Amino acid sequence: MRALGTVAPVVRSVFALALLLCARRAPAADVSVAAAADLKFALDTALGDFRKVRPDVDVKVTYGSSGNFFSQLSNGAPFDVFLSADAEYPRKLEEAGLVLEGTRFLYAVGRIVLFVPLASPLEIEKAGIRALVDPRVRHVAIANPRHAPYGRAAEAAMRSLGFYDAVKEKLVLGENVAQTAQFVETGSADAGIIALGLALAPELQKTGRYVELPLSSYPRIEQGGAILKSTKEPDAARALRAFLVGPKGRETLKRFGFFLPDA
Amino acid sequence: MDWQAIGLSARLSLLTSAVLLVIGLPVAYWLTFSKRRWKFLVEAVVALPLVLPPTVLGFYLLLAMGPRSPFGAGWERVTGKLLPFSFEGLLIASILYSMPFASQPFASAFARVDRRLIEASWTMGVSRRRTFLRLIVPLSMPGIVTVLVLSFAHTLGEFGVVLMVGGNRPGITRTVSISIYDDVQALSYASAARTSLFLLAVSFVVLAVTYGLRRSVWAAWPMD
Amino acid sequence: MADGLTVRIRKSFRGGPAFDFALDLPPAGGLVTVLFGPSGAGKTTLLRCVAGLERPDEGLVALGDTAWFDSARGVDLPPQDRRLGFLFQEYALFPHLTVAGNVTYGLARSAVAEREHRLKTLLSLFSLDGLGARFPAQLSGGQRQRVALARALAGQPRLLLLDEPLSALDEPLRIPLREELRENLVSSGVPSLVVTHDRADALALGDRMATVVDGSIRSVGSVRETLGESAGDARCGARPSL
Numbered sequence A: 001m002r003a004l005g006t007v008a009p010v011v012r013s014v015f016a017l018a019l020l021l022c023a024r025r026a027p028a029a030d031v032s033v034a035a036a037a038d039l040k041f042a043l044d045t046a047l048g049d050f051r052k053v054r055p056d057v058d059v060k061v062t063y064g065s066s067g068n069f070f071s072q073l074s075n076g077a078p079f080d081v082f083l084s085a086d087a088e089y090p091r092k093l094e095e096a097g098l099v100l101e102g103t104r105f106l107y108a109v110g111r112i113v114l115f116v117p118l119a120s121p122l123e124i125e126k127a128g129i130r131a132l133v134d135p136r137v138r139h140v141a142i143a144n145p146r147h148a149p150y151g152r153a154a155e156a157a158m159r160s161l162g163f164y165d166a167v168k169e170k171l172v173l174g175e176n177v178a179q180t181a182q183f184v185e186t187g188s189a190d191a192g193i194i195a196l197g198l199a200l201a202p203e204l205q206k207t208g209r210y211v212e213l214p215l216s217s218y219p220r221i222e223q224g225g226a227i228l229k230s231t232k233e234p235d236a237a238r239a240l241r242a243f244l245v246g247p248k249g250r251e252t253l254k255r256f257g258f259f260l261p262d263a
Numbered sequence B: 001m002d003w004q005a006i007g008l009s010a011r012l013s014l015l016t017s018a019v020l021l022v023i024g025l026p027v028a029y030w031l032t033f034s035k036r037r038w039k040f041l042v043e044a045v046v047a048l049p050l051v052l053p054p055t056v057l058g059f060y061l062l063l064a065m066g067p068r069s070p071f072g073a074g075w076e077r078v079t080g081k082l083l084p085f086s087f088e089g090l091l092i093a094s095i096l097y098s099m100p101f102a103s104q105p106f107a108s109a110f111a112r113v114d115r116r117l118i119e120a121s122w123t124m125g126v127s128r129r130r131t132f133l134r135l136i137v138p139l140s141m142p143g144i145v146t147v148l149v150l151s152f153a154h155t156l157g158e159f160g161v162v163l164m165v166g167g168n169r170p171g172i173t174r175t176v177s178i179s180i181y182d183d184v185q186a187l188s189y190a191s192a193a194r195t196s197l198f199l200l201a202v203s204f205v206v207l208a209v210t211y212g213l214r215r216s217v218w219a220a221w222p223m224d
Numbered sequence C: 001m002a003d004g005l006t007v008r009i010r011k012s013f014r015g016g017p018a019f020d021f022a023l024d025l026p027p028a029g030g031l032v033t034v035l036f037g038p039s040g041a042g043k044t045t046l047l048r049c050v051a052g053l054e055r056p057d058e059g060l061v062a063l064g065d066t067a068w069f070d071s072a073r074g075v076d077l078p079p080q081d082r083r084l085g086f087l088f089q090e091y092a093l094f095p096h097l098t099v100a101g102n103v104t105y106g107l108a109r110s111a112v113a114e115r116e117h118r119l120k121t122l123l124s125l126f127s128l129d130g131l132g133a134r135f136p137a138q139l140s141g142g143q144r145q146r147v148a149l150a151r152a153l154a155g156q157p158r159l160l161l162l163d164e165p166l167s168a169l170d171e172p173l174r175i176p177l178r179e180e181l182r183e184n185l186v187s188s189g190v191p192s193l194v195v196t197h198d199r200a201d202a203l204a205l206g207d208r209m210a211t212v213v214d215g216s217i218r219s220v221g222s223v224r225e226t227l228g229e230s231a232g233d234a235r236c237g238a239r240p241s242l
Helices: A002-023 A037-053 A066-074 A088-095 A124-133 A149-160 A164-170 A177-185 A202-207 A234-245 A247-255 B003-033 B039-051 B054-065 B070-079 B087-111 B115-123 B128-139 B141-156 B160-165 B176-185 B189-216 C043-051 C099-103 C112-125 C141-153 C171-188 C199-205 C223-227 C231-238
Strands: A029-036 A057-064 A081-083 A105-110 A112-117 A140-143 A171-174 A191-195 A208-212 A221-227 C005-012 C018-025 C032-036 C058-063 C066-070 C084-087 C159-163 C192-196 C208-213 C216-222
Touching: A029 A037, A029 A066, A029 A234, A037 A057, A037 A177, A037 A234, A037 A247, A057 A066, A057 A234, A066 A088, A066 B176, A081 A088, A081 A234, A088 A221, A105 A149, A105 A234, A105 A247, A112 A124, A112 A149, A112 A177, A124 A149, A124 A164, A124 A191, A124 A208, A140 A149, A140 A177, A149 A164, A149 A177, A149 A191, A149 A221, A164 A171, A171 A177, A177 A191, A177 A202, A202 A208, A221 A234, A234 A247, B003 B039, B003 B087, B003 B128, B003 B141, B003 B176, B003 B189, B039 B087, B054 B070, B054 B087, B054 B160, B087 B141, B087 B160, B115 B128, B115 C084, B128 B141, B141 B189, B160 B176, B176 B189, C005 C043, C018 C043, C018 C208, C018 C216, C032 C043, C032 C171, C032 C199, C043 C084, C043 C159, C043 C192, C084 C141, C099 C112, C099 C141, C112 C141, C141 C171, C171 C192, C171 C199, C192 C199, C208 C223, C216 C223
Parallel strands: A029 A057, A029 A081, A140 A171, A140 A191, C032 C192, C032 C208, C084 C159, C159 C192
Antiparallel strands: A081 A221, A105 A221, A112 A191, A112 A208, C005 C018, C005 C058, C058 C066, C208 C216
């Protein structure tokens, strides 16, 4: 009888412990991502899908200028993954030995578009970039070509299509492509050249219209990324990377205007 | 060295200080001597740029200056030009941003003037306005000059607001702080360092001269 | 309406004392009336209300038939419009102006020649010749008092108000300056109202006196009557021995 008395509580404890152990998942991994501003809508959606596949990985994204991130990462900023709008930055980081071996990758090719507010009288669908010469266009916004890849592409497109000199005086520079879009959206600038990825965002779809600029007029905007060597969660980071270049990730990126690099 | 940006910044700072003198003195006068019950509301509004993040101020200023807003549209009607991304737009933004840095210290300087002197002036038949010009302003001169010099230096370093409303146009809105920022963004650290050092040296000299004068010239000034 | 100064005012301070004054001054030029009483009695408040530097809650302040303040009719002239002179405690001389600048400060609307002439007259009247270019900081206590008085009289006021004119002075200076002040007030030809809490000052300066206690005027009369002392003795006693 006394044996029964001692067994029961022990069994109860063991049972409880077993339940506890089964109920506990694997500990969550925190992955922090530094991503180019133009990726916002695409990446948010893709991460939603990623979370369903890997609920144990908690991804936190900071959006900003690729150039800024490069400076910060060069000085040891604690991000795990870098998704840059310009593949040049991850390459430089790799040269500096800050990238985890073999994890530098191309995740998308960006495109630029001519973007105007919805109510704009400009017929960009017909005239394309020629619309910028219209005297009603007083300010044209592009991202700063000195440090933003989309700005460099915009300037290159204007030059190669022969409109740069005509538009030069009207140029207004945004600190990054998101601010550039803001200038146009608020009507401060009459037109702007921004990333397709941004133009497809629901908010900008409501407030503006766009037309793509010919791919041949600007050098390919290779958007590259990398996993930082200093990451504390290499496996989780690798999983994220794999997802982004995998079928589901690519599909989402394409939907938002980020075309796939050649396989 | 981006001399164009330096010249632009100098011009912007000088004009901002000059306008702050003209607008700031009457505002400060009202703040010091008005007895209206809702004065505290005006004080709060004037001081707002002190606590507001410059980027927030810049964002709303850009909206307020744009062709879709009544103010921006009105400006366009009168001058035929757009306000956003223009030097005038930048000047307006600078003035609004620096207003509390001028009007508050002005008001303090006025408040330090012995009230009995002011009353004496009144009893001699001198109107309030003339009392302000002939008595209060001269006696507050050291404080006023210090404020002007500091406004100048403060505007030289202005960044957040310029970033939001400037549009970074060379010779028009690309101030020296934006130029330095651009250099850093483009990884031209040497160029950024050169311009920064120059700005640092100028600021230091300006401040040293101001405080040096305070000690010798203004020390002899009556009633500080 | 009497031709002199008429004061009938009431004023109360929130949570503080309340004042109710009734005072008449005859229009005699050069007559010095002293407002005498302890600190806090309200003498300075009364003086400032007459000057327009403070506003009574209700009542009347009039000089002759000019109403300076009349709550019934909504009249409240600012000090600028009251043609009076005010001598502040510690004189309130403008430190950034010379003696000449101080004295002519209120004469800006006169022609230059007129201004210069008036300045010369006042400087010699108050024994300030040659001091026109000095700054207040360079003057002695007595000189400052004379400049303040000259300044107050420059605009030919109809009434002169003095707020504790001698309290800023040390004892040794006080007696001779008191005499001097009395002479100047009398010879100015302008009626004056002097506030003081000092008995000796009251005796030396005043022809008539009103005692102010606890916010109201208790008695008015000649100085000797009001202080209950023989004026002759008091005056003699106040004279410095030569």
